[in-house]
Amino acid sequence: MNTSMSPASDPIVERGQIICHRNTLSPGGRAFRFQVLCGEIESFPGMNADPDDYLPAFVIQYDNQYFAYLNRCAHVAMELDWNPGEIFDEEKRYLICATHYAVYDPKSGQCLRGPCPKGARLIVIPIIVKDDGIYFADSQIERL
Secondary structure, X not given: OEOXXXXXXXXXXXXXXXXXXXXXXXXXXXXXXXXXXXXXXXXXXXXXXOOOEEEEEEEEEEOOEEEEEEOOOOOOOOOOOOOOOOOEOOOOOOEEOOOOOOXXXXXXXXXXXXXXXXXXXXXXXXXXXXXXXEEXXXXXXXXX
């Protein structure tokens, strides 16, 4: 299997497994980085990976909710972080790509400004928040 450019310390998380505990995250704070197997997520335009490749992802807390995305800018397939887990802008209102400054809505992943194509957005990683854990959703039904 191939690994991404993510640090080796980023855990590999499979469907149904815990990503992290909720107290790991703070509103607008550092993202929790992890990796997912390409074959376990829905395909998307520009997906250039084999099913057994690992892709970098992250989960954040924003506005008392949790959101998870592939750590991949919608403009160019590069990770967003300034430093590992540092994805929010200084005001902690938006996610921002450190390379070309594309700005994203933390709740929807929609690109709000920057060099992204019109309508571009981050790729959602389906999650379930249960008790004090944040889990990679096990199935389509579980996400509803």
